[in-house]
Amino acid sequence: MGSCIICGVDVDGGGRICDPHQEDVVFDFRGDSPSQLVPSRFYRGVVDGYAEFGVFIDLAPGVTGLLHRSELDRRLDSLDWEPGDEVFVQVKGVRDNGNIDLGWSIRQADREFRGVLVQESDTEHPPEEDAEDAAEDTEDAAEDTEETDEDSVDDADTTDGDEDGDEDCDDTVDNDGSSPTVESDATDESETDESDATDDHSEDTDVDRAGAAESEPDDERERVEIGTLSDTVGESVRIDGEVVSVRQTGGPTVFELRDETGIVDVAAFVEPGVRAHPDVEVGDVVRIDGEVESHRGDVQVESEALVLLDGDDGDAVRRRLAEALSDEARPEGLQPLAGDEAVAQLADGLLDAAEAIRRAVLESRPIVVRHPATADGYVAGAAVERAVLPLIRAEHAKSDAEYHYFTRRPLDDPVYGMDPATNDATRMLQDRDRHDEKLPLFLLVGTGSTVESADGIDLLSVYGVDAVVVDAAVADPETRDAVDTLVSPDIESVDANLSTGALVASLASAVNDEVREDLRHLPAVSYWEDTPQRYTDLAHEAGYDVERVAELREAIALEAYYQSYQDKRELVADLLFEDGGNLAAHVSEQFREKLETEVKTATANVVTEAVDGVEFAVLDTDGYTHRYDFPPTPLLLDDLHRRNADGEAYATVGIGTDELYLRTTADVSVRDVAKRTAELAPAADVTTAGLREGKIEFLSGERDAVEDAVVAAVAEAF
Structure with a gap:
């Protein structure tokens, strides 16, 4: 029975590591079969080569595993490993066919583990035992040589004895027939001296290590940057x-x-x-x-x-x-993309926001970007990402710093409510307590400017974290007092045709002017209709014609829906910045096919009616849409409304179990409609759930009453 090299407990089978400490050591594998590997253990390996899907690692001659790219904490092409490099990996499992699945190890040096063991085929031992075995082999070889020399001497003595007489034989053998004891004593003394020397060296090493940890700086050394x-x-x-x-x-x-x-x-x-x-x-x-x-x-x-x-x-x-x-941290100034005057009016706020972002990078404060999972939201988030990541790379020596100091988290709903705020608070407190990270800067783009987000922002403020809100829509007065930095048009100077993507693209160019050329086509991508000519022209100058812009918009909208809670950083970057045309065109084709199928089904089941001169198109979204597939209800209703709205008095209503979406041709306030609906259907507990989406929520048992009340309230508002 062996004992654990870390805690000293007995280990069955002669092993040298107990079960609780299996992942605390790294193993040098010297077996010859994958079946001898132990899952969950960390092993030393050598890079054999790259494939499109990962890296092959040799754990021993003839024993090779695959570290799949999905196991990496970074992009495969960002690894700086070269064939022949020594690396450390974890064995995730060995398949029946002998294939070895490997996992990433954040520890990439012996000193980062608590110990090192050598694993033979089915046994394990500390590496120093190899040195001891080698030393014993050397000693044995020396003894054999010595014995051979002695035999030669004995042979010579025997020959001499034959010539000189029997006295020489008495020098070699005692009277009792045993060897003399003086040689044995000398050997014992030598071994003792060697042991003492080893102990002294070990003590010296410990002293040196302790001294290095506690040594004082050399006063004569000059500081370097x-x-x-x-x-x-x-x-x-x-x-x-x-x-x-x-x-x-x-x-x-x-x-x-x-x-x-x-x-x-x-x-x-x-x-x-x-x-x-x-x-x-x-x-x-x-x-x-x-x-x-x-x-x-x-x-x-x-x-x-x-x-x-x-x-x-x-x-x-x-x-x-x-x-x-x-x-x-402070940018030199703001130059709005395409010279947009509506953006220029917000220059002071945008410069404050840019300074807050740049300061967070310089202070090593993580940046968390929240944006709606829409085409406009993704364009805005990607613009900031494009500007900030190079600054993080320039500031930090670690190649993966951009994954630690910048996070983009899309929102299913364009409201920063208690659910996402609780998620953010939980993560930031865990990172603070477990990893000593600073509390992050929260950048809310296209969200956070209305009272529906007040509870979420209040939760962040309890912990004193900084929040920056950038929204092309008019912010509620209550929000202006609740956030540190808010960029939003005043109601007197509002440009109804300003998208959040266009506003944030100019912000991103102020954060990092070196990426300005990369951002020129983004404002045009952020508009679904009525794109300002200045942004269409700017995109064309950047090499994106109207058809190409439409493909990008549709591709982003489709990808925004799937895995909506994921940032899809690399995929979105490929679509918006790196794609030569094939990827966006392919995804855009899927967008159009899925949308057309849904529109046909919905159109066939729309119920139309006229009330007080207003034409209503009402769709039962529970019964006549694929609720858990693309397109999402807001996007479908937008398309239906654009296609069918005729005249100045037209409204599209999509109603489900406990939520309703409203689209109108006139400037009708969703809050006013919700307020009037609550008066007409007092038992329905009606609330405005999303001002930008035109979303109203209610109790499902009062659905019919709510539908009638909404129609009446909208007719009154026209």
């Missing part, structure tokens, strides 16, 4: 800065440090999995001496000494950071 570290790999440097995050791995503690020029990871090691410098927290200013290394393509610093800076030294660093932050 983090932004220059890529030019100093292999050198010892000093850096000063603010701690923006702390991560504890299975090996070192990783401090993310920011100065006025950039951000870098600093690894400090005491013992595997033990927190180094527990007195250092996020927000502290520190001085670090260490060696610059290249870790899987990213620059990082191996800490040799770390001290907290306070007093004048700490204040100097904070002033330097604050000055650099202010200078870099």
